[in-house]
Amino acid sequence: MPRPIVERWYSAGLYGFLQPVLTFGSNAVPIALFDVLLASAGAILAGAALLDLADFAGRGRWRGIGRIVVRTVVWSARLYLIFVALWGLNYQRERLADRLPFDAAAVTDAAAARLAAATVDRLNALHATAHAEGWLTGAAIDPALAGAFERVVRDLGSSHRVVAGRPKRSFLDWYFQRAGIAGMTDPFFLETIVASDVLPFERPFVIAHEWGHLAGLADEGEANLAGWFTCLRGTPGHQYSGWLFMYDEAFRVVPRGERAALAARLGPGPRQDLRAIRDRVALHVSPRVSAAGWRAYDSYLRANRVAAGGASYDEVVRLALGLRIAPRF
DSSP: OEEEEEEIIIIIHHHHHHHHHHHHHHTTTSOHHHHHHHHHHHHHHHHHHHHHHHHHHHHHHHHHHHHHHHHHHHHHHHHHHHHHHHHHGGGOOOHHHHHOOOOOOGGGGGHHHHHHHHHHHHHHHHHHHHHHHOOOOOSSOHHHHHHHHHHHHTTTTTOSSOOOOEOOOOHHHHHHHHTOEEEEOOOTOOOOEEEEHHHHHHHHHHHHHHHHHTTTTHHHHHHHHHHHHHHTSSSSSHHHHHHHHHHHHHHHHOOHHHHHHHHHOOHHHHHHHHHHHHHHHHHHOOHHHHHHHHHHHHHHHHHHTTTGGGGGGHHHHHHHHHBSSOOOO
């Protein structure tokens, strides 16, 4: 579909109406409604399949199997259409770089190096205050983070109110940990799900990233940018979480010969926190499960018109340097 039509009639229209309603409703429920949907659909399909096999026992069993296949295809199609209507069409909306002032000339190696240096400086400056302040780790919405997110949504050009999602845990948590998935936005009930192994100083950015999806930013790089902006406008603890995320992103775009000097400038506190994140990943993530999950998600993104696939996560540095509403580096 033409992106301007999706932007005007769906993202700013239908989705702008549905998101506050669905997220407000899902926030009132302590469990992940996505889990209820998966369990209910699985139980109904399994029960119907058993009845089909019983009705067509013996020589008619193949007819029962055929009915199971047809039902599964039809249900999958229905769920996909519901997904598209409730959230999925956001994949076809206009990109931030196309609808906001974007200076491509500002995206340079020198600017990326300055961003990386600023990241190190901010981590060193914020570490002590952030740890003394601490972070919320429960299921409640952090009001300071939500307030920062509300301001970012306005700056990114949203014409409608976006309700922040209550961070929940899913019964898929074991898979999230093995696959290295820190969070997820439920596209049916528009709720926020966070993996239980995410460290306290990681949580503000992970939650803000998922809130970016709730704002209709389906592109992962754009959701990363919204999460980073949100953290930078929050408390020192939120800011520290945002700069921790940006460290790895900026580090990757710095020439290899300069990375050692950049890492050497990190103070012992931020260095210890980055090591704790790596240790968490090494402890819980299964390389095979993670690789399989990443390939599946890359295919999913490409099927939904995200040409960069999984590489769209890395777009945040380009957006951070080029968007005029971002800090200058």
